[in-house]
Amino acid sequence: MKFVEIRDLQVTYMGKTKPSIVIDKLDIEEGESVLITGRSGSGKSTLVSVINGVIPHLINAEVKGEVRVFGLDIKTTPTSEISRYVGTLLQDPDTQAFNYTVIDEVAFGVENYMVSREEMINRVEESMKICGISHLRDREINTLSGGELQRTVLASVLAMRPKALILDEPTSNIDPQGTREILELVKTFRSEGISLVLVEHKIERVLPFIDRIIVVESGKIAVDIKKDEIIDRADLLHSLGLEIPDYMLFLKKSGFRRIDYEYLRKTYNYKPPSRNEGKGEILFASVKVKTKSGKYLINTKISLKQGTITALMGKNGSGKTTLLKAIVGLIDKKRLIVEEEKVIVNGKDLSKAKLVERGKYLAYLPQFFDVMFIKRTVEDEVKFSMKNRGVYDEMRLGEILRIFSLDAYRTEDPLVLSMGQRRRVAMASVIAGGAKVILMDEPTSGQDWYHRQILGKELLELRNKGYTILVVTHDARFVDRFTDYLLVMSDGKIVLEGKPEEVFSKSLNHGIEPPLEYELGGLIKNEQFS
Numbered sequence: 001m002k003f004v005e006i007r008d009l010q011v012t013y014m015g016k017t018k019p020s021i022v023i024d025k026l027d028i029e030e031g032e033s034v035l036i037t038g039r040s041g042s043g044k045s046t047l048v049s050v051i052n053g054v055i056p057h058l059i060n061a062e063v064k065g066e067v068r069v070f071g072l073d074i075k076t077t078p079t080s081e082i083s084r085y086v087g088t089l090l091q092d093p094d095t096q097a098f099n100y101t102v103i104d105e106v107a108f109g110v111e112n113y114m115v116s117r118e119e120m121i122n123r124v125e126e127s128m129k130i131c132g133i134s135h136l137r138d139r140e141i142n143t144l145s146g147g148e149l150q151r152t153v154l155a156s157v158l159a160m161r162p163k164a165l166i167l168d169e170p171t172s173n174i175d176p177q178g179t180r181e182i183l184e185l186v187k188t189f190r191s192e193g194i195s196l197v198l199v200e201h202k203i204e205r206v207l208p209f210i211d212r213i214i215v216v217e218s219g220k221i222a223v224d225i226k227k228d229e230i231i232d233r234a235d236l237l238h239s240l241g242l243e244i245p246d247y248m249l250f251l252k253k254s255g256f257r258r259i260d261y262e263y264l265r266k267t268y269n270y271k272p273p274s275r276n277e278g279k280g281e282i283l284f285a286s287v288k289v290k291t292k293s294g295k296y297l298i299n300t301k302i303s304l305k306q307g308t309i310t311a312l313m314g315k316n317g318s319g320k321t322t323l324l325k326a327i328v329g330l331i332d333k334k335r336l337i338v339e340e341e342k343v344i345v346n347g348k349d350l351s352k353a354k355l356v357e358r359g360k361y362l363a364y365l366p367q368f369f370d371v372m373f374i375k376r377t378v379e380d381e382v383k384f385s386m387k388n389r390g391v392y393d394e395m396r397l398g399e400i401l402r403i404f405s406l407d408a409y410r411t412e413d414p415l416v417l418s419m420g421q422r423r424r425v426a427m428a429s430v431i432a433g434g435a436k437v438i439l440m441d442e443p444t445s446g447q448d449w450y451h452r453q454i455l456g457k458e459l460l461e462l463r464n465k466g467y468t469i470l471v472v473t474h475d476a477r478f479v480d481r482f483t484d485y486l487l488v489m490s491d492g493k494i495v496l497e498g499k500p501e502e503v504f505s506k507s508l509n510h511g512i513e514p515p516l517e518y519e520l521g522g523l524i525k526n527e528q529f530s
């Protein structure tokens with residue numbers, strides 16, 4: 001039986017005049033493992049939403065044509081029935097978790113099935129183990145880090161033992177080593193005939209786990225190839241804005257039709273970009289944060305050099321977000337104990353300063369910043385933020401809008417702008433108070449390569465204008481391309497620091513996978529892709 005059969009499909013969201021996807025024919029065989037990729041907004045999520053029945057049952061959209069999933073017509077089969085066969089991990093795990101504790105969440109789906117209690121317990125335990133969250137079993141969901149939450153949702157999906165899995169950008173929140181471990185395990189399920197659909201921007205990372213690549217472009221299937229054809233089509237894929245590493249283009253130019261890691265190791269040269277050294281320390285912090293039961297979540301010192309971009313990497317739950325929050329003064333003191341929070345910015349001691357005062361020196365951009373917008377125009381949004389910090393001045397407002405290339409959008413509603421534009425409005429608002437140090441939490445997550453490059457260039461421009469930036473990310477290629485220093489956290493401590501090329505050679509034990517060109521170019525030894 002086929003996993004997916006699509007014929008003459010057109011999906012049009014309520015209120016839209018044009019369909020978001022138009023697909024004449026698509027078949028996915030049972031047991032196949034397919035990567036669906038393509039630019040942001042191309043229609044990937046819409047496609048997977050008809051495969052798991054979310055459209056039309058939970059999201060209102062008109063579906064013309066036919067979609068069958070394991071022979072079931074998605075238009076007439078309730079989602080509860082489809083979800084017995086097709087398990088989905090959404091990109092934003094917040095929307096998928098409803099329970100109080102981790103173990104309740106993992107058991108939630110499987111509880112509704114007719115399985116014995118013993119079988120249920122076995123499945124729940126096994127899934128927690130696979131996803132590396134057994135130690136979090138009794139933890140309240142709202143205390144989990146982003147990656148821990150995503151792993152929890154995945155465990156609950158796996159406990160249902162679906163015939164097919166849809167993973168929507170698993171690498172966006174789960175650290176690279178964790179993603180690899182989970183995909184390795186999914187691969188072993190595949191020997192039991194499980195089908196896999198992976199929606200992902202990081203093609204290279206998932207290549208060992210898939211058979212076929214489908215590229216969606218403007219709502220249509222633009223490319224549908226076997227994995228082995230990736231080099232043959234490298235130029236086309238590159239021109240579609242996908243993250244095709246240079247070494248693949250190099251192979252194509254050298255006349256190869258397949259990836260030949262041996263040849264690359266002998267011939268491929270890689271030189272990291274030049275980095276800024278910075279001019280002395282602009283930020284120093286010494287932070288200790290612990291739980292009520294006395295476990296240190298953060299116990300570390302951090303220093304940033306003026307006029308540099310510094311990356312902060314580390315496994316899920318290592319403490320990256322908590323460290324950023326502690327520096328800006330955003331730790332929830334009802335839940336956690338702040339034992340030490342020494343923060344000095346540009347010679348000014350902010351250790352005792354309140355949030356608003358710290359905001360004049362430090363700008364913090366959370367991962368999901370849309371919630372920050374409260375005004376109806378870009379100009380009002382930035383103005384409001386300046387007034388709030390007591391630093392409003394019309395000239396300065398104009399200057400900030402120019403720095404962030406927002407002049408042309410002054411009167412637009414921030415919420416109708418594109419993701420990149422919205423991020424610039426949020427950044428303009430947070431630095432409007434005069435802050436010269438910007439702390440950003442996972443701005444690369446879920447972004448396609450084109451937008452990650454735009455972000456990187458924006459950061460370089462800000463750096464050249466004298467700002468200092470600390471950026472939390474799981475994206476090693478982004479770090480290599482766009483940052484000057486790399487800090488690695490483990491168990492609440494910064495354990496490695498230096499230029500990315502120095503740190504990458506030692507970071508394998510900390511959940512970080514260096515860009516493959518480091519290994520192929522002989523800069524580090526890591527034979528995981530061979």
Ligand SMILES: Nc1ncnc2c1ncn2[C@@H]1O[C@H](COP(=O)(O)OP(=O)(O)OP(=O)(O)O)[C@@H](O)[C@H]1O
Pocket residue numbers: 013014016020038039040041042043044045046047059448
């Ligand atoms: N619920 C919705 N209502 C109306 N339009 C929608 C809805 N969801 C998506 N769209 C539109 O459909 C098009 C395809 O969006 P979709 O989310 O499928 O893209 P995507 O390739 O998954 O993007 P990304 O990589 O950014 O997640 C876009 O133009 C988007 O604005």
Ligand SMILES: Nc1ncnc2c1ncn2[C@@H]1O[C@H](COP(=O)(O)OP(=O)(O)OP(=O)(O)O)[C@@H](O)[C@H]1O
Pocket residue numbers: 143144145146147148173175291297314315316317318319320321322323335336
């Ligand atoms: N109230 C709490 N009680 C116990 N542990 C907590 C509490 N709040 C947070 N934690 C734990 O602190 C650790 C650090 O979380 P943090 O969000 O800083 O991690 P992170 O490095 O940003 O992870 P990710 O890469 O997944 O985003 C996590 O293991 C989290 O579960």
